[in-house]
Amino acid sequence: MLPTLKKLYSKDNDRVEMMKMHNQFFNTNAYVGGFIIGMDMAIEEKEGIKAKDTIAGLKTGLMGPFAGVGDTIFGVILPTIFGSIGAYMGLHGNPIGAIIWLLVNFAVLFLRFSLLPLGYSQGEKLIYAAGDKLNKITDSAILLGVTVVGALIPTVVSVKVPLVFKTGKVVLKAQSILNQIMPSLVPVILVAICYWLLGKKKMNSTRLIVSVLIVGIILGGLGILSK
Known part of the structure; x- marks a missing residue:
């Protein structure tokens, strides 16, 4: 000016x-x-x-x-x-x-x-x-x-639940059941949780990324989540 x-x-x-x-x-x-x-x-x-x-x-x-x-x-x-x-x-x-x-x-x-x-x-x-x-x-x-x-x-967002439950001859795949409820349900839930966490006072994008990485590594190692 x-x-x-x-x-x-x-x-x-x-x-x-x-x-x-x-x-x-x-x-x-x-x-x-x-x-x-x-x-x-x-x-x-x-x-x-x-x-x-x-x-x-x-x-x-x-x-x-x-x-x-x-x-x-x-x-x-x-x-x-x-x-x-x-x-x-x-x-x-x-x-x-x-x-x-x-x-x-x-x-x-x-x-x-x-x-x-x-x-x-x-x-x-x-x-x-x-x-x-x-x-x-x-x-x-x-x-x-x-x-x-x-x-x-x-x-x-690519996240799946690879858990498989077997009872006798019956085999239940967790991901197939979730897909019947709603396709890509797990990614939607993950994004919703991240969005909710960003609304918290002490949470920022950097902390959220680190938290997602840590949780992803732990749950992936336990076989609960996969890509």
Whole structure:
């Protein structure tokens, strides 16, 4: 913002005052933050220092919703969908998986830099046009992500129960019984447990990965679980 402030405010006092305002707490997603900054620049260019309170309210009011949308789409949805697809294809020796992942990242990079001029060109009108839709966009993105993750569980998570029970001539295979209840039941239960554990205060992704490795090694060694 400093080059813009130097251009817009010729008086040192005005420039310093606006610099102090812009140094206030502003925390949003890095990919969509330019969207807000672009609107900020358009309003300041039109109203000058009179828009100080408007800009402060704009940044404070939009940083949360835009962070929710940006974190959901760019931090969860896209990496989950395309990262999982790319990794799955890569595990099977298909180089297209890596190409897909690179193309998605290039597209995200292009979108990131295009949001600032988009916000600038729309200015105030964009606030009112998009403000009411942010919650719907966030909810839709979350729903899409959960659906995709659920669909990927049977193909990405491979866990079976190799236990076999014999009673006379009757042979019961635990995995066959579980498949009759619901195919890929064990992977679903495992993912659900991991998701539940991540909600605990002292649990993070690193501890969860280590815990899964330890439990997997123990249960695999005992013959309770297999790949």
